[in-house]
Amino acid sequence: MALVTGATSGIGTDIARRLAADGLHVVASGRDPVRGRALAAELGDAATFVRADLTEDRGPEGLVDAAVRLRGRLDVLVNNAAVDHTGALLDTPASEVRATFETNVFAAIACLQAAARVMRDSGRGGAIINITSRLAHIGVPTMSVYSASKGALLALTTAAAVELAPWNIRVNAVAPGMTRTPLFSAWLAEQRDPVAVEHEVASEIPLGRIALPDDVAAVVAFLARTEAAYLTGASIPVDGGYLAK
Ligand code: NAP
Numbered sequence: 180m181a182l183v184t185g186a187t188s189g190i191g192t193d194i195a196r197r198l199a200a201d202g203l204h205v206v207a208s209g210r211d212p213v214r215g216r217a218l219a220a221e222l223g224d225a226a227t228f229v230r231a232d233l234t235e236d237r238g239p240e241g242l243v244d245a246a247v248r249l250r251g252r253l254d255v256l257v258n259n260a261a262v263d264h265t266g267a268l269l270d271t272p273a274s275e276v277r278a279t280f281e282t283n284v285f286a287a288i289a290c291l292q293a294a295a296r297v298m299r300d301s302g303r304g305g306a307i308i309n310i311t312s313r314l315a316h317i318g319v320p321t322m323s324v325y326s327a328s329k330g331a332l333l334a335l336t337t338a339a340a341v342e343l344a345p346w347n348i349r350v351n352a353v354a355p356g357m358t359r360t361p362l363f364s365a366w367l368a369e370q371r372d373p374v375a376v377e378h379e380v381a382s383e384i385p386l387g388r389i390a391l392p393d394d395v396a397a398v399v400a401f402l403a404r405t406e407a408a409y410l411t412g413a414s415i416p417v418d419g420g421y422l423a424k
Contacts, residue, residue, distance in 0.1 A: 180250040185260030189360025193396035199225035233286035243293035256294040283328035304347025340412030349411040356418025385420030
């Protein structure tokens with residue numbers, strides 16, 4: 180069974196679709212019950228929607244418990260849920276920093292802890308995939324707080340990969356570049372000239388286009404498979420070559 184957080188939108192929805200196509204039962208989670216139920220209906224027997232707000236007290240632990248109760252096991256966790264943050268670093272209040280870290284870091288750590296305990300106790304191990312960002316690696320003005328949250332998730336990935344290896348729990352990161360999702364559309368809408376910014380963004384990507392959610396989902400699905408059994412502690416950029424420049 181695979182638990183995907185943030186499966187009610189964008190990249191997470193396509194990750195759920197890919198993992199279901201690979202034969203895993205997917206527990207698809209998010210806050211929006213309308214989109215969550217629609218995804219579960221689309222995937223039929225291959226998926227169950229479990230509503231959870233990961234910033235609520237014991238939200239992550241409750242979600243992992245609910246998923247394990249449903250299927251009796253947990254083989255894959257995809258830590259995908261996140262919020263965006265844009266704002267001049269020097270004008271960002273601590274409350275916004277905390278809110279960003281609450282979802283992007285604290286909830287992701289709590290999900291990883293709860294899931295890894297189940298994987299350890301099962302004796303089977305498992306795969307944990309953290310969705311970071313190219314912004315964990317590079318600086319872009321006004322994105323510092325978001326970058327810091329994704330950098331923390333990247334550091335968690337390498338540290339947890341080493342600490343959890345004795346139980347055959349693999350921990351990897353996938354670092355998307357700009358990807359066409361509601362998060363991207365919202366960011367674009369905030370720009371002074373969205374059409375010009377979109378053109379500029381695409382022209383700076385060596386492969387010449389903005390990623391589709393399924394470009395990211397395909398790599399996540401590979402990391403979840405047994406073919407990736409010897410891969411842990413890695414961060415795979417899915418950014419059309421942007422970080423390679
Ligand atoms: P998105 O469309 O905005 O979706 C975000 C998902 O996270 C939604 O399903 C949302 O649930 C869920 N979520 C947010 N806060 C939550 C909370 N407190 N509790 C539970 N679920 C919560 O984002 P996306 O663009 O697909 O991004 C997916 C991942 O890729 C994120 O980690 C993002 O940082 C990363 N990423 C995206 C891009 C990009 O260009 N799109 C680039 C680099 C990295 P509801 O909608 O149900 O509230």
